[in-house]
Each structure stands twice: as C-alpha cells, then as structure tokens.
Amino acid sequence: xxxxxxxxxxxxxxxxxxxxxxxxxxxxxxxxxxxxxxxxxxxxxxxxxxxxxxxxxxxxxxxxxxxxxxxxxxxxxxxxxxxxxxxxxxxxxxxxxxxxxxxxxxxxxxxxx
Amino acid sequence: xxxxxxxxxxxxxxxxxxxxxxxxxxxxxxxxxxxxxxxxxxxxxxxxxxxxxxxxxxxxxxxxxxxxxxxxxxxxxxxxxxxxxxxxxxxxxxxxxxxxxxxxxxxxxxxxxxxxxxxxxxxxxxxxxxxxxxxxxxxxxxxxxxxxxxxxxxxxxxxxxxxxxxxxxxxxxxxxxxxxxxxxxxxxxxxxxxxxxxxxxxxxxxxxxxxxxxxxxxxxxxxxxxxxxxxxxxxxxxxxxxx
Numbered sequence: 001x002x003x004x005x006x007x008x009x010x011x012x013x014x015x016x017x018x019x020x021x022x023x024x025x026x027x028x029x030x031x032x033x034x035x036x037x038x039x040x041x042x043x044x045x046x047x048x049x050x051x052x053x054x055x056x057x058x059x060x061x062x063x064x065x066x067x068x069x070x071x072x073x074x075x076x077x078x079x080x081x082x083x084x085x086x087x088x089x090x091x092x093x094x095x096x097x098x099x100x101x102x103x104x105x106x107x108x109x110x111x112x113x
Numbered sequence: 114x115x116x117x118x119x120x121x122x123x124x125x126x127x128x129x130x131x132x133x134x135x136x137x138x139x140x141x142x143x144x145x146x147x148x149x150x151x152x153x154x155x156x157x158x159x160x161x162x163x164x165x166x167x168x169x170x171x172x173x174x175x176x177x178x179x180x181x182x183x184x185x186x187x188x189x190x191x192x193x194x195x196x197x198x199x200x201x202x203x204x205x206x207x208x209x210x211x212x213x214x215x216x217x218x219x220x221x222x223x224x225x226x227x228x229x230x231x232x233x234x235x236x237x238x239x240x241x242x243x244x245x246x247x248x249x250x251x252x253x254x255x256x257x258x259x260x261x262x263x264x265x266x267x268x269x270x271x272x273x274x275x276x277x278x279x280x281x282x283x284x285x286x287x288x289x290x291x292x293x294x295x296x297x298x299x300x301x302x303x304x305x306x307x308x309x310x311x312x313x314x315x316x317x318x319x320x321x322x323x324x325x326x327x328x329x330x331x332x333x334x335x336x337x338x339x340x341x342x343x344x345x346x347x348x349x350x351x352x353x354x355x356x
Contacts, residue, residue: 002223002224002254002255002258002259005222005224005226006141006142006258009141009142009143009144009145010141012144013137013139013141013143013144014137017135017137018135021135027132031141036283036284037258038254038257038258038284084280084283085283085284085286085287085316085317085318086279086280086283086313086316086317088316095315095316095319096319105140105141105142105258106138106139106140106141107137107138107139107140107141108136108137108138109134109135109136109137109138110134110135110137111132111133111134111135112132112133112134112135113131113132
C-alpha cells in the first residue's frame with residue numbers, strides 16, 4: 001500500500017528535476033528497486049500509471065532495474081545471495097550478515113524531451 | 114533558443130536528438146528522509162528520546178503506552194503522538210492518564226511520515242518533554258520504510274499473532290531496535306513457540322533487544338522501564354547507541 005506514497009514521491013522528484021531543466025515532458029524514468037526493499041513492483045507500476053496523469057510524466061515509461069540482494073557473512077566473510085533476511089550463510093551457517101545490496105529504492109535517471 | 118541546433122525564436126519543430134538523459138541518483142524517500150532529519154535535529158536539541166512504536170493492529174501498543182506513561186510518569190515527562198486511520202480513541206485513552214497526547218488521522222494512509230510527525234509535535238511543549246512515543250498506524254509492512262526522526266524503532270508482537278511473524282514481515286523486524294513480545298501471560302493458552310520466535314527475529318536482526326512482557330500481570334515491565342530510563346539517560350548524555 002505504501003507504493004502509492006513512493007510513486008507520488010517519485011513523480012514529484014522527477015517533475016522538480018524536469019522544471020529545473022526547463023523541459024515540459026518526461027519520457028521515461030529509471031529506478032533501482034532492491035529485492036529486499038519491501039516494494040511490490042506491480043503495485044508500484046499501477047500507482048505510477050495512475051498518478052502520472054496530468055503531470056509532466058503523463059504517458060511516461062517506468063523502467064525498473066531489479067537488484068538481487070547479496071550479503072557478506074560476518075563470520076566467514078563469504079558473499080552470498082540473500083533471498084530472505086532470515087537466510088543464514090550457506091558456507092558456515094552463521095546468521096550475522098551485512099547486506100551489500102538489495103535494499104535500493106533509487107531514482108537513477110530520466111529521459112526528457 | 115532551441116538547445117539542440119541553436120535556432121531562434123523557439124522552434125515548433127522536433128529534434129529526435131532533443132531527447133536527453135538527466136542523472137538524478139536520489140533515494141525515492143529523499144523528501145521524507147530530509148524531513149525526518151529535521152525532526153531528529155529538533156528532538157536532539159530538546160534532549161528528547163523518541164520511540165517509533167510499531168506493530169500489527171491489536172498487539173496491545175496503546176495499552177503498553179498507557180501503562181508506561183502511568184508507571185513512569187513521575188520520573189519522565191512523556192508526550193504521545195497517536196497514528197490511526199480514523200478516530201481519536203487512542204489519543205483520548207492516553208490523555209485520560211494526564212499525558213499530553215495528539216491524534217494524527219491518516220485517512221486512507223497506511224503509515225505515518227516525517228511531515229505528519231513534524232506538524233504533530235507542534236501540539237506539544239517540547240522543552241517540557243523527555244520522551245516522545247509515536248504510536249504508528251497498526252501495520253507490519255509500510256511503516257518500516259518511513260523514518261520519522263526517531264532514535265529507536267520498537268516493534269510489539271503479541272503471542273496471539275503467531276511466532277512466525279518475523280519471517281513473514283522481515284522488513285519490520287530488520288528495521289527494529291527493540292522487540293516487545295506482549296501478552297506473555299496468555300502463553301499457556303495459545304500455540305506460540307517463544308524460542309522459535311526469538312530465533313526468527315534474531316536471525317533477521319542479530320542485535321535486536323527483546324523483552325517478554327505482559328501489561329496485564331506486569332511480567333517483564335520493570336525490565337522495559339529500566340531500559341527506557343537508561344535509553345533516555347544515554348540520549349541526554351549524548352551517547353548514541355541505546356539498544
């Protein structure tokens with residue numbers, strides 16, 4: 001449900017940037033969404049399409065770059081794919097970890113006319 | 114002037130090359146995060162410990178706040194922000210204890226954000242406040258993503274909800290500094306594996322501070338109170354980590 005708020009913030013940020021560039025149409029926006037960010041991609045796309053109407057982003061393409069999460073084990077220092085926060089290290093079974101990526105929620109760039 | 118070919122006056126014609134890429138590289142929650150940072154600076158200036166209290170609906174958050182402000186009211190000056198979609202029931206309950214309370218109604222919104230909190234605290238006299246408790250909207254999903262400017266996130270999970278909640282809603286437990294396992298007096302009557310719940314939660318957040326409490330028979334409440342007092346002392350003495 002919070003995808004609505006995130007979509008609104010995304011549109012506001014893109015509109016601000018567009019105005020600063022003196023352009024009146026945003027053709028596409030590219031975002032990084034990590035697999036552990038808690039954002040449901042379908043919901044984000046749905047909310048984005050609904051909220052871009054009558055904005056500088058009307059008809060804009062939302063390009064989502066999904067980032068698979070990776071962690072480094074605090075015990076044996078190996079890096080591994082993290083499907084869930086609860087996953088323990090597949091090499092030594094330790095739970096303590098540093099999440100290296102997969103929590104992104106980032107507006108990277110946009111294409112303007 | 115056309116920025117592509119330099120033609121003037123401003124052209125009606127189109128350039129394919131007029132498409133250009135603008136780098137932004139900003140977090141999607143940037144605006145909320147900036148407002149949260151402003152809140153945090155303001156609370157620090159006033160030496161206020163701020164707890165963002167989270168849980169699913171019905172875990173006993175409001176009762177926990179009522180008990181806490183009543184039992185510690187002589188030692189710490191509390192203020193309580195209540196977040197719910199509708200009604201002022203919770204703020205009324207807290208106000209009945211004599212503690213300053215303000216209700217934020219989010220309407221259809223599923224979480225509090227830093228902007229709401231920034232305006233919410235305008236209803237309090239901050240210099241007369243030691244601890245601000247922000248009781249978030251009952252929801253184990255969305256509030257995890259929104260920084261409010263708090264020092265600590267504390268999640269309440271009651272034993273009637275199921276021991277696997279940390280696995281089902283990992284973002285919330287990952288973001289939390291404290292877990293209060295509530296209604297522990299009901300343990301003989303419900304299927305809730307306390308050890309499994311602790312293991313799941315610690316697997317997601319190894320440094321999570323866990324309390325087992327009952328607001329009904331007061332089990333564990335003194336440990337929670339002592340921890341809260343210590344956290345406040347550390348905040349006012351400028352020590353950063355309370356958990």
